[in-house]
Amino acid sequence: MQRREMLGTVMGALGAVGVMGAGVGDARAATQWKLATGYKPETLHTQNIEQFAREVEKATAGDLKITVHPNNSLVKLPEILGAVQSGKLEAGEMLMSAMVKDVPLAGADSVPFIVSSYKDAHRLWQYQSPLLEKHLIDEKGVVPLYAVPWPPQGLFTVKPVRTKADFQGLKMRTYNATTVRIAELLGAQSVDVATADIPKALASGQIDSMITSSLTGVESQIWTHTKYYYELNAWIPKNLVFVQKKALDALSPATRKAVLEAAKAAEERGWALSEAALRASVNELRSHGMTIDRISPELSKDINRFGEKFSREWVRTVGNDATRLFVPFYTQAP
Numbered sequence: 001m002q003r004r005e006m007l008g009t010v011m012g013a014l015g016a017v018g019v020m021g022a023g024v025g026d027a028r029a030a031t032q033w034k035l036a037t038g039y040k041p042e043t044l045h046t047q048n049i050e051q052f053a054r055e056v057e058k059a060t061a062g063d064l065k066i067t068v069h070p071n072n073s074l075v076k077l078p079e080i081l082g083a084v085q086s087g088k089l090e091a092g093e094m095l096m097s098a099m100v101k102d103v104p105l106a107g108a109d110s111v112p113f114i115v116s117s118y119k120d121a122h123r124l125w126q127y128q129s130p131l132l133e134k135h136l137i138d139e140k141g142v143v144p145l146y147a148v149p150w151p152p153q154g155l156f157t158v159k160p161v162r163t164k165a166d167f168q169g170l171k172m173r174t175y176n177a178t179t180v181r182i183a184e185l186l187g188a189q190s191v192d193v194a195t196a197d198i199p200k201a202l203a204s205g206q207i208d209s210m211i212t213s214s215l216t217g218v219e220s221q222i223w224t225h226t227k228y229y230y231e232l233n234a235w236i237p238k239n240l241v242f243v244q245k246k247a248l249d250a251l252s253p254a255t256r257k258a259v260l261e262a263a264k265a266a267e268e269r270g271w272a273l274s275e276a277a278l279r280a281s282v283n284e285l286r287s288h289g290m291t292i293d294r295i296s297p298e299l300s301k302d303i304n305r306f307g308e309k310f311s312r313e314w315v316r317t318v319g320n321d322a323t324r325l326f327v328p329f330y331t332q333a334p
């Protein structure tokens, strides 16, 4: 063994048995976490995670370094929860409603027409969060760290739509169970496309309509292909950042505290960023010549009806948890 390696081994061993004081913590190997997300590096959520990672590194004086792997590069979005559960990586971010197969309650924020403002979305999260945390910890060994919403969901189309009949033959991009079901009920063909692939899918004619946020519209430079945006305010979906419980428990109490504090700050920052992005992105769509409109009363009636149908189906699948969540949400409304 080389002298240097030997020295490293001895220092490591001393650190492990607590012989070395905190002041010489530099010698102890820093913990490294990998964090995978399905979204692009420049997306609001990914930028916020990067800041979270920097704050953790700073607050722990480098004791914990979190490396962010964006854009499905390490693990694809639908598989991130499973990968964190199995310990393939320590942490991840997923659209919460993309976890419904594992945790049905995670889809609560994508039930249509329950919330249409950030204030209500935040209130829903207050009730959803403890229930979701219990499921994730007990069933997956995964601890939620924080959640940040996308702006409210609206409808992009290449041509104006006034009635359900206008959706016949449209190819509607979908990203979760709600969007698939709405496409089905409208009579459009649903096409599953990852967020980062939207521009390609539009350019190739694979899709010609979708329900998403104004922000995702801007990030996809949607005006190149579609001209109409209808502000449905249909739901406010969130991304959840989470960590394997084993990895979190393995940290020193001080480092763990730093992670949880940075997570709390990231959640607050993220909600404010999202709300600011809503205003900025609708303006940007308009500045690129897009028509921003409300849907026709006729279509609105249909979409509301489909929303109600979806809600009933959702409540049936989720069972008691739906009651635990929505009874306080409605009865304790201010």
Ligand code: PCA
Binding pocket: 095, 150, 151, 175, 194, 195, 211, 212, 213, 214, 216, 237
């Ligand atoms: N953007 C993401 C999820 C919701 C949103 O606004 C997407 O369209 O995939």
